[in-house]
Amino acid sequence: MKGGLSGAQVLLLGLGRFGGGAGALRFLVRRGAKVRVTDQRTAEQLAPTLEASSDLEFETVLGGHPPSVLERIDLVVVNPAVPPSAPIRREIRRRGIPETSELGLFLERCPAPVTTISGTNGKSTTTAMTAAVFEAARFRTFLGGNLGTSLLPGLEEIRPADRVVLEVSSFQADLLPPGPWFRTLLFTYVGVDHLDRYGTPAAYRESKRRMLSFLAPGGALVVSREDPVSGSWEAPPGTRKVTYGRDLPEPGHLGMREEILVSALSGREESILPAREIPLLGRFQAMNALAAAGAGILGGAPAGSAARALRKFPGLEHRLQPLGRIGKVLVIDNGVSTAPETTVSALEALEEMDPAPGPIHLVCGGKSKGAPLDALAGAAAGKTATVHLFGRAAPDLAAALGKKMPLCRATLSRTLEEALEKALAAAFPEGTLLFSPAFSSFDAYLNYRQRAQAFRKWARSRGLKPL
DSSP, rough: OOOOOOEEEEEOOOOOOHHHHHHHHHHHHHHTTEEEEESOOTTTHHHHHHHTTTTTTEEEEESSGGGEEEEEEEEEETTTTOOOHHHHHHHHHHHOOEEEOOOHHHTTTTTSSSSEOOOOOSSHHHHHHHHHHHHHTTOEEHHHHHHTTGGGGGGGGOTSSSSSEOOOOHHHHTTOSSHHHHHHHEOOHHHHHHHHHHHSSHHHHHHHHHGGGEEEEEEEEEEETOTGGGGGOOTTTEEEEEEOOSOOOOOTTEEEEEEEEEEEETTSSSEEEEEGSSSSSSSSHHHHHHHHHHHHHHTOOOOOHHHHHHHHOOOTTTEEEEEEEEEEEEEEEEEEOHHHHHHHHHHHHHHHHHOOOOOOEEEEEEBBOOOOOOHHHHHHHHOOOOOESSTTHHHHHHHHHHHHHHGEEEEEEHHHHHHHHHHHHHTTTTTTEEEEEEEEETTTSSSSSHHHHHHHHHHHHHOOEEO
């Protein structure tokens, strides 16, 4: 229904609290659509979002998704959090009503070239880095997608000479209609996640691979040579495949020479910057930075702009962020972690700190998404002094840990705060408290941000002094 929204009866399925639903609502109403909003939450639970939309005219059906919400509907705009297996989604398909999403509405109308970043780990940081590279090259840059910012309300401001950078999750990609939406498609490492929704690693990875069909002619697929999943994918006809890795690059690709990030996209090597100048914890950040620099260069930014942006990049909140000290205990926030692989990466990154952080006392837990636990249990056993578990996944992780380490080094708690207290006591007088949950937050919190903020509130209450 590109451009044909005036007078259309549109159902917004899932208003949500992250901005995408509110952005779609504002866009649809301003384009003349007659909008009905349905959400499983109540008006009280959605009060902030509804208040922000109080200047708009729309109908609401809250507290559930009865089939009656589909009466006289021409188009459904689906929140990615509503799975295909939901009864209302099945009913939509049975009735043959077209579906799209906030992101789909945007991409169908966006006049500027779009650089898209996806993957399992590191995609938010790489997305923000890529936007910073374009900004350093003086492109007017719009950043959105899964980072929580809807670009729909400001669509009229975007011009063909601008740059759009999107983080796109597998849930969002599943809702995109066919089309040449992306000029550049960059994948960070593709591992295993969301098995509670996809069932198998193969189905999850296929959701990622399907995104290749959205590459525009003349576009570029950017993947890691070190990733056995995305590195094996071939670019669609009429597009190019660009790889990145820690080894020397062949012409047309990205790599490293003696710990210096190098672009050979033009056919000859061009230094970007030494990896040590990237101001973020973790050796893996060099690959995020290299991929972001490559995406920026492919989009028209000079290598010098990439270097300037990456040297100053401040990082994102809740991503291996040293917050300060409680007494002499170093406190590190990796609250973005919602999968075991991300906590394994965090533990590996702390081993590289100079000076060494001291004995690590890990706090993790939440609701499992079905990912295997052996790698996390092995890393925790080998790299931590103690582990403190909370949430619904705690018993399963405790069982996995029991095969790798003495259980006297692990504790189980009913709440996050209780686990943090135990970790702090174990860390005194001068260890490191690492908050890296490794599981989703949905057993007790609305999202990972709310859980991370609860962690920070606790840390401040215990006398946290910033570094």
